[in-house]
Amino acid sequence: MTPADALRLPLLTALTMLAFAANSLLCRLALRSTGIDAASFTAVRLASGAVVLWLLARSAAPAPGAPRQGSWTSGAALFAYADAFSFAYTRLPAGVGALLLFGTVQLTMFCGALLAREPVRAPQLGGVLLALAGLAMLVRVADTQGQAPPVAVLLMMAAGVAWGVYSLRGRRATLPLLATRDNFLRAAPMALALLLPFAAGLRADVPGLALAVASGAIASGLGYALWYSVTPRLRSSSAAAVQLSVPVIAAVGGVLLLGESLSPQQWLAAAVVLAGIALAIRKPRPAA
Template identity: 55%
Template sequence: MPRARTALLTTLALLAFAGNSLLCRLALKGTTIDAASFTIARVAAAALVLWVIVMARRQRERASGRDGSLGGNWLSALALFCYAAAFSFAYLRLNAGAGALLLFASVQATMTGYGLYAGEPLRAHQWIGLALALTGLVWLLLPGLATPPLHSSLLMIAAGIAWGIYSLHGRRAADPVSTTAGNFVRAVPMALALGAVMQAERSLDGAGLGYALLSGAITSGLGYVIWYAVVPQLRAATAATVQLSVPVITAVGGIALLDEALTFRLALSAAAVLGGIALVIAGKRRERA
């Protein structure tokens, strides 16, 4: 794949990941749609788009000796649903930038923690990076006028842990697109069950539903397809490093589209968290080298 195309696809994927936060916050802040309905629409739209893509590949897969069927499993689907639901409810009150930072940090902490549990040692500068990132998170959540709501923050941290588990469970998938499609399809009945439980809170809104469908079909479904297409062209450490830009893109988008303020607390926390994670990733890069 030419470098220019790789760079373009990488940029589109990162914009899509940031777009998930922006669309969710835009819907839940600017329209009357409830979080459960947003989750249902997002998961269903992503499942449909990914299913269509996988089915469109069926003839080619059969020609190459593969059945082209959906992959995935129920455990991964549960982690995916937990991520999507917690993500939506967290953004009822969280700003887009703070939410993206909490999500990204929680995902990386989950995957790093699992690596430690599995016997992957960290070097001294990686421990420093981990401590710096955790300090940044603690600073963000300390009581104060600019502190994001604690309940929403905990929900976003839970969403990040769920996504980290989902990523760990599916990192060896032979066909990531088919696996993701199967997991989204399995997550649909879980989202519908959530909607049934939250029936009393249901509030549908045309614009909010449109944002949810865009989040599912474009920034989730197509976003993952683009990312999985470009990842083989990137080194593992490079792929992890470029994702550091997602919270930054989200924060800028929140300022431009949602009139969110870039507070000193958020800026300092973001610098500490992203800088700390960069140190951890740099250590992994040296180990592979």
């Protein structure tokens, strides 16, 4: 393996985590500062993501007889995640929402790893427990500061379960770009159908639509295509642990870009999360 090959997976993984954090920032900014509502944001996000992925996949058509990519189950998981995610961010700060989301993702994917009987090393388990302790610290501080309304917390945790299921199913993809495209094409009509029960309260403006398109076309469409290409090369447990970096990235972005604040206790908890991730994804040294 060349040095370039050795760096490729970490760089792609880091780029994907930045895209995931951008989704939290774009969604929170749109729902807080523009005139778009949560249901409209979700529909535009998924529809624009589907269009971009369809355009990208036109040059990557499978060979005749290739198995069908994506599934209705994965499409439904994608829709459930995007929908609950948007409605939760009407009440949650970017960093708090991201930590709830990916903390739940981590638990879901680790359960998947255990069900698949993947071996889990003691240092890896210790790292995950340390990262979860950091997440628990963040949630406790957010709750005392009134930043974690119960309904919004439950919605974001539901989004995390759905995203964890989607990520686990993505490990089976043989053609990641086509699978992501097909899942978006299945999820987009579900989001459009969701507009009907909210018809009386639908609203949108140009800034809100622009942020929804950016979230769907760039941070979601391209980001998820990258994630589907990365997850087959990561163990379920490692893929779960590395996603715990997203709350920290989103929290920093919330401070720098959205004017949100983090207390010293929250910064300390973020450092604990990063330390747990580093321990969880560290590869064991080969035996002499």
